[in-house]
Amino acid sequence: MERNLTMIALFAALIAALGLIPKFTLGFGVPITAQSLGVMLCGTVLGAWRGGLAALLFVALVALGLPLLAGGRGGLGVFASPTVGFLVGFPIGAFVTGFIMDQWRNAPVGLAAGVSAVLGGILVVYAFGIFGMMMTLNKTLPEATLLVQAFIPGDLIKAVLAGFITSGLAKARPASLLSRS
Template sequence: MKSNDSARRSTDLALVAGFAALVAVCAVLPSINLTGPVPITLQTFGVLLCGAVLGARRGFLAVLLYLVVGAAGLPVFAGGAAGLSEFTKPSMGYLIGFPLGAALCGLVVERLPRRTIQSSVPAILLAGLAGTLLNHVLGMAGLVLRIDGLSWSGAFNIDKVFWIGDVLKAVAMALVATAVHRAFPDLLDRRAPVEARESSLTA
């Protein structure tokens, strides 16, 4: 039993580290800078994939590890930025919202039946959109806090330019996550009541 627990912890650590690295790669790929203080990157794709593939707990930890590494000074934020100063910029709300968005996406996915996770792209997409919405709300809150005189209406005008791209990234995430779960059906960290009921029925 102890060896199984140890093996599971080692697997969890490897997955958390691997997906944190994936988010970093998505962040440092060339970004698109439109008018406004926040660049468009593939970060949200990586963030949502963490939650959809790893589940709420490990997805949250993977994205949190990414933020910790960036805050410690490694250039893994958008545009190769790094350091604690990134959490004082107008984009701070989006950074803070990343692990929470991953957790929410993972929480929704965990509660889906196994067959749905492996076959229903729309179901995974809805989970991704839930995480995206949370991230955007926190992102707008950061804009309001860090830009003097900016109203919520003004923050929405800045934020809305990201929605089409983020929806497309959520679609891509859903396609990839569904394929991953078909290939690795036991990868998701499922601790939801649905899974408990399935286990009791087969016991």
Template sequence: MIYPRPTPRLDTTDLARAAVFAGVIAVLGLPGSFSVFGGVPITAQTLGVMLAGAILGPLVGAVSVATLLALVALGLPLLAGGRGGAAVFVGPTSGYLIGWLVGVVIIGLIVHAGRRRPVWWRTFLGVFLGGVVAVYACGIPLQSVIMRIGVDQAALANLAFVPGDLAKAIIATVVVGALVRGYPRAFRRVWAPRVTAPREAAPVR
């Protein structure tokens, strides 16, 4: 008989970790930002989203980002530049905020695929696809609609973000690798054991 897998449940420790990372993402916005085309700000907060997905996993990471966005919607100025309120969800940045939520899930699924210990290449792949590609994929079309410009124009303008986002992905990869080696308890996960090929016995002479 095949039994269904138990539904993942969040305990108080998971919720506390989600709250901590929501705070981390907010703190990364304190240095402020500078705006480029269309008033879309370049900030360090995406780095926090990358770390949330890579360290907390898809479920708890999503709770963390959703908590931050809910607080922003209630009016708390937790986004870079002290922005907050429902207005940010109908402005040019709205798609990028949605991309945070989509991206953190993608990051967590890739980095922790198969419950395996994070390795550098899978971590970088996850934070790049989730923290860069997914965010752009959600942000650019909505920016195009809200600003009434072509998608190609919005995509071209977003090229200014690429170097900074690649730098964030590299930083996140380095941080996650350091935690795996030096403080694996940060992940609060049970990784599947590595499967190694058995050694052949030496021939008897």
């Protein structure tokens, strides 16, 4: 129990720390950050429940006003911004990533982590992000979908990184890969 709580808090902190990498904001108000890599790693390393809880803890801390999002943003105001869908999608994306990782137990860790990161950390999070942009920017589904295309190359790179990082962790410290325990 204590180890689980520590890992959940540690990975919530990882998502926050990845927000310190300088952001690049696109013209419609959504920044490109490394925080989605943290969400992917929550699922690939911690598994579905712990990973989802780590991302949920991060979102809760942002809602409480901590400036943990890229650019030092935090508070309830971010839930009325174009990024709301991505933020709400973080815990669900981490959960789905971990769930897929668990289902692919027989696949090589790196491959399972990469595919899990694409499906949970990109597709699921994008689904929420697109919906959030539709609501806040008053866009249609095709218009909002078109807006997220700028994020795809960077997020695919992050998914590959999640696969390599998770694979390296599995080799160096197999017991620390809770998604496979």
